[in-house]
Amino acid sequence: MASSSAATRELQKELEGKANDLSKIQKDISKNHQVRKKYTIQLGENELVLKELDLLSEDANVYKLIGPVLVKQDLAEANANVRKRIEYISAELKRLDSTLQDMEEKQNSKKEAIYKLQQRIQSLQAGKAKA
Amino acid sequence: MGEPPKGTVTSLSSIYSPEDSQKASVRVQETISERQKEVQQLQTFLNDNTNLVNLVKKLPDQLHHDIMANHPHLDSFLISLTLISVPFGKAAFFPGKIIHTNEFLVLLGEGYYADRTSKQTIEILKRRGKDLESQIENLNAVIKDLKYEASFFIETATEAAEGVVEIREDYVDEFLDEEKEAPTEEEYSRILSRIDELEKEEMESEMAEEDEEKEEEEEEEKDKAELSDVLSRTHLEPKVISSEKHMGNEHLKSKESSNIKAPTSSATSNTLSRPIEQKKSEILPQRIVSKNEVSNSGSNMRNDSSQAFTGSIVERTHNTEKSQTSQPIAPPSKPVSRFKMQRK
Incomplete structure (x- = not known):
């Protein structure tokens, strides 16, 4: 009797730990989602800028807002910058995707572990009730 | 006939409990309203955009505009669009004039600005408008899908509540059916x-x-x-x-x-x-x-x-x-x- 209750307690502790891990992973996932949303919006904006920059004539004046001042920029330079930015964001999005996948896998395995633990606890308790 | 049952009969409520499908439909409804809010926001953007286009069209009609003169067409857009910084600090304004009415500094996004004429600006704005329209269209399609989903959930919920059963049966040729016994x-x-x-x-x-x-x-x-x-x-x-x-x-x-x-x-x-x-x-x-x-x-x-x-x-x-x-x-x-x- 005493040993079985001790085992249940241990299992419960394990379950708690796993649940904490799971909630941490879920938090990470939601954070990942937010960051991804931000990046996708930026990507869209950058693509828009690139489209507009492509449409500008060579001699057009282009400025970049840096802090409180507008700094005049070369069109080619601005174009290259935007392209680089798009590249960076795409890479970042890819990276976020892979990490997200990773985390989801972890989450699933954690969920399964928790489910198994719960079942074990239940069976233990059922056994105790019989005894 | 005296034959063993051909198929299985399961009540729908045992597969989808009415509460669950109700919950699901509620959740779908929530996402629908969220999307609708997004659509509304985009719609206001689009309206702003068309207003702006009209304004930009009118600006070069005259050589200069008085800002404090409460001009019917000129509102805050003007201030953000032209280089004249009429608002002085956070609280103070002073009268000014808009000159160079055909010169615009357009924000392209991501901190990039470009000098543009009225016509070029209008082109940019129109492209933006098209973008917004396509976004709205996409969202509307999503909403339509979601609505179908919601109606399905609601249907399932009511069916489950009414005790509709699902009958599953192996496909058997008619031919055989006569000889089934x-x-x-x-x-x-x-x-x-x-x-x-x-x-x-x-x-x-x-x-x-x-x-x-x-x-x-x-x-x-x-x-x-x-x-x-x-x-x-x-x-x-x-x-x-x-x-x-x-x-x-x-x-x-x-x-x-x-x-x-x-x-x-x-x-x-x-x-x-x-x-x-x-x-x-x-x-x-x-x-x-x-x-x-x-x-x-x-x-x-x-x-x-x-x-x-x-x-x-x-x-x-x-x-x-x-x-x-x-x-x-x-x-x-x-x-x-x-x-x-x-x-x-």
Whole structure:
């Protein structure tokens, strides 16, 4: 009797730990989602800028807002910058995707572990009730 | 009919509880309203955009505009668009004039600005407007999808609440349905004889009438024919059987695929190996009947072998279902499997 209750307690502790891990992973996932949303919006904006920059004539004046001042920029330079930015964001999005996948896998395995633990606890308790 | 139930009956509420589907529909409704809010926001952007286009169109009409003069067309857009910083600090404004009314500094996004004329600005704005419109369209499509989803959930919820049941049944040929009530051995042989009759009819149309009487005798004989008898006969014509076997397998496959559509077909795959054997045993007797006539003309035989099959396939489904309940059918499979060994 005493040993079985001790085992249940241990299992419960394990379950708690796993649940904490799971909630941490879920938090990470939601954070990942937010960051991804931000990046996708930026990507869209950058693509828009690139489209507009492509449409500008060579001699057009282009400025970049840096802090409180507008700094005049070369069109080619601005174009290259935007392209680089798009590249960076795409890479970042890819990276976020892979990490997200990773985390989801972890989450699933954690969920399964928790489910198994719960079942074990239940069976233990059922056994105790019989005894 | 006295036969075991063909399918399973499950009440819908046991699969989808009404509360759950209700919850699901509520959640979908929430996302719908969220999307609708997004659409509204985009719509306001679009309206702002068109207003801005109108304003930008009008600005170069005059050489300069007085800002504090409460001009009907000029509002805050103007201030953000032109270089004149009329708002002074956070609280102070002073009167000013807009000059260079055809020079715009347009924010392209991401901190990039470009000097543009009124016309060029309008072009940019129009492109933005198109972008916004496509976004709105996309969102509307999403909303439409979600609405369908929601209506499905609601339907399921009400159906579950009303106690609608789901009936699942293996697909069975109509042909067989009449003969469904024949699980015993005698009836089984009766079915065979009936199939033989049908087969014979087909045969008659193709074959010369001369053999008919002989055939009928044969058939009667067959009615009581033991399977061992069948077996010995089949040895005479191994080729016929082999061609049949292939056909049979093909039919089996097609049967399988049709079964997949029926949700409870899992049983079929379990009993698959046995049906094949049983099937052969069924095929054999049928073949025997027609053998006498067929053996003279190989080409015809091939033709009618496919026809003979329509019957045997029907049998198979029947057997799969019965296999658990009526074992009498099983014995025939034994001699056949022996035969199979010999064939190898």
